[in-house]
Each structure stands twice: as C-alpha cells, then as structure tokens.
Amino acid sequence: MQNRDLTTLTTIAATGSFRETAERLNMTLSAVSMQMKSLEATLGGALFDRRSRPPALTPLGRAAVTAAAEVLSAEDRLRRLARPGAGLSGDFRLGLVASAGPRLLPGFLVHVTTALPAARFTFRTGLSEVLEQDVASGAVDAAVVTATGVPPGGLRHRVLATDRLVLAVPRGLSPDAPFLHFAPSTGIGKLIARALAERPDLSARPRIVLDHVQTIRACLRENVGATILPEVDLHGLSAICEALPVSRDLVLVIRAGAPLDAHAAQLADLLTG
Structure with missing residues (x-):
C-alpha cells in the first residue's frame, strides 16, 4: 500500500469522479482504476460499487477514506516537522x-x-x-x-539567574537551635557549605540535613532552626535575613x-x- 494510493482514494471521494481525479493528479484514467483495484486487493474488499455510474463508495470505502485522510494528515505533520526552517521540532x-x-x-x-x-x-x-x-x-x-x-x-x-545567598534566622531563635543544611552534596549545598565555613557562629550549631526547600521553609516558620538559602527561596518569611558574599548561578x-x-x-x- 502506497500513500499515493490513499491520495488517489481521498481525491475520488472529494470529486466523486475517477476522471476528474485523473485530471487533478495528472494521471491516466486507467492508472487511477488500477490503483484502486490494487488497493482493494490489499485491503481484501471492494471500495467501490461499480454497478453505479460513476462508481460509488461502499461502506468499506467510506471507512477507508476516513482512515486514509488520517494517514495523510500524519504524513503532512511529519513533513512539516522536518522541513527546512521549521524551527525546533x-x-x-x-x-x-x-x-x-x-x-x-x-x-x-x-x-x-x-x-x-x-x-x-x-x-x-x-x-x-x-x-x-x-x-x-x-x-x-x-x-x-x-x-x-x-x-x-x-x-x-x-x-x-544569579541569586545571592542569605542567612535566615527566625526571631528569638535559641542559640542551641540547629542549622538546617540543604543537601550538602548538591550544587547549592556545596555553596552553602562554603558560606557556612566562614561563619563559626553557625558551624558550631547542631546540623540537620534536609533535601527539600519547602521543608526548610516550614521549619523556619516554626522557629526550628537557621539556614542559608538563595534569597528567592526565602520570600514571605519573617526571619531576620542577612545577605552573604556568596551567590549561585x-x-x-x-x-x-x-x-x-x-x-x-x-x-x-x-x-x-
């Protein structure tokens, strides 16, 4: 089965005529007829009732026209995806x-x-x-x-984006409260560790490792501990924030x-x- 056979079938359905289809597709009438007979042999059923003039589509033929249109539409989408100048596809x-x-x-x-x-x-x-x-x-x-x-x-x-790191300490936080360290093995975690090394007052605190920013935010709201995070991740919190000389890209x-x-x-x- 060739897509050109499906094009011929859908054109016959649109024009209602083998002869007009041959003219539109620049084919001979006998070539159109042979294509349809070959398609019928492939599908194992009659697509046209040739007792009428012009030949009318059978129920199988009408279903085949619908399916053929879907195949040709998919082919067109594929061609448009791959055409020069199509952009990212x-x-x-x-x-x-x-x-x-x-x-x-x-x-x-x-x-x-x-x-x-x-x-x-x-x-x-x-x-x-x-x-x-x-x-x-x-x-x-x-x-x-x-x-x-x-x-x-x-x-x-x-x-x-470039985001500066900020130390966030809830108001009235106990000196013994832990430091909430976001996943130390990650990119941002390593930057936090670098900033933490410059702050003995923080590095002396007990440390809790967490791997979700939202969990750290929830702990800050409950005055559980202090943390260092990008400023963008601390918006909306009432903690005392101090900008640090470290940023993340x-x-x-x-x-x-x-x-x-x-x-x-x-x-x-x-x-x-």
Missing part, C-alpha cells in the same frame, strides 16, 4: 531543580506553545548533580541546575551539538521571560 525532556519549577515553569508553559509550536516538552525534577549527569548521558535533553564551576566536558552552561545545561544547543538562547528566554 520533536519531543524534549527538560529537568529542573525543584526550587526552580515554581519560578520558571508557569511562564515557560504560557509562551512555549506559541514560540515553539512543533516542540513538546516533558519535565522531571531532581538534584543538580544528578540532572547534569542525565544531560551528559542523554537521559534528558537539557536541565536547569545550580552551577558549581566549569561544566563537565561536552556540556554548556547558559546563566538564567542558576544555569541551563545542554550537551554541545545536541538539537537544543542551537536553540539555547531562545529556550533560556522562554524560561526567564
């Missing part, structure tokens, strides 16, 4: 650190369908070092992570030469726009 997997989702995803989802109509995105959250490894291995196509230095070989970083990481690499600037604009 395909299904892409985007990773994000959990704290970046509420900040970046709503605006991205509002604008991406208009800006990149041939691209579809699915999302997953994770820790920075895991997501960066996933980009390197091809498990995800790009990710938003905290940068901790020069990207590993084969990856590129594009800065989306939130970056878009993409494999060099991957399909998204050529569209990195546009993708970054959609994430930050």
